[in-house]
Amino acid sequence: MEIRIRDEFIKLGQALKLADLVSDGVEAKYVINDGLVKVNGEVDTRRGRKVYGGDVISYNGQDVKVLSGNE
Template identity: 40%
Template structure:
C-alpha cells in the first residue's frame, strides 16, 4: 500500500511546537483533539511516536497521523 503524500505546511517561524503544528496542518481539530491523539500514541514525528505537545519541530520534519502526513516548511 503506497504511503500518503506529504502535505507541505508553511510556517512563519521555526521551530514550531507539535501541538500548534497539528492544528495548523489540519491533523487535529483543536488543542484537545491534539492532546488526545498524542496520549493515544497516534502521532509520529520522523517515523517515531511522539507524545509531547511541546516537542519542537524544525522545517522538514515529517508528522504523520492516521495515514495523513505533513511537514513544516519555511514560509516565503
C-alpha cells in the same frame, strides 16, 4: 501535504491544528498522548515537542512536511 511556519519551530500540537489534522488543542493533546502521532517516523507523546522545517509529522494515514519560511 505541507505546512509552512514563520518561526524557527512550531510545537507539535499547533502543527497538527495548522495542518487541519485535528480540530482543536484538546483533540491534539489526546491523539499525541495516545501515541498516534509520529515525527520523522518515531512516536512522540510530547505535545510541546518542537518541530522544525524538514520534519515530517504522520497522523491518521497522512504525512505532513513542515517547511520553514525560507524553503
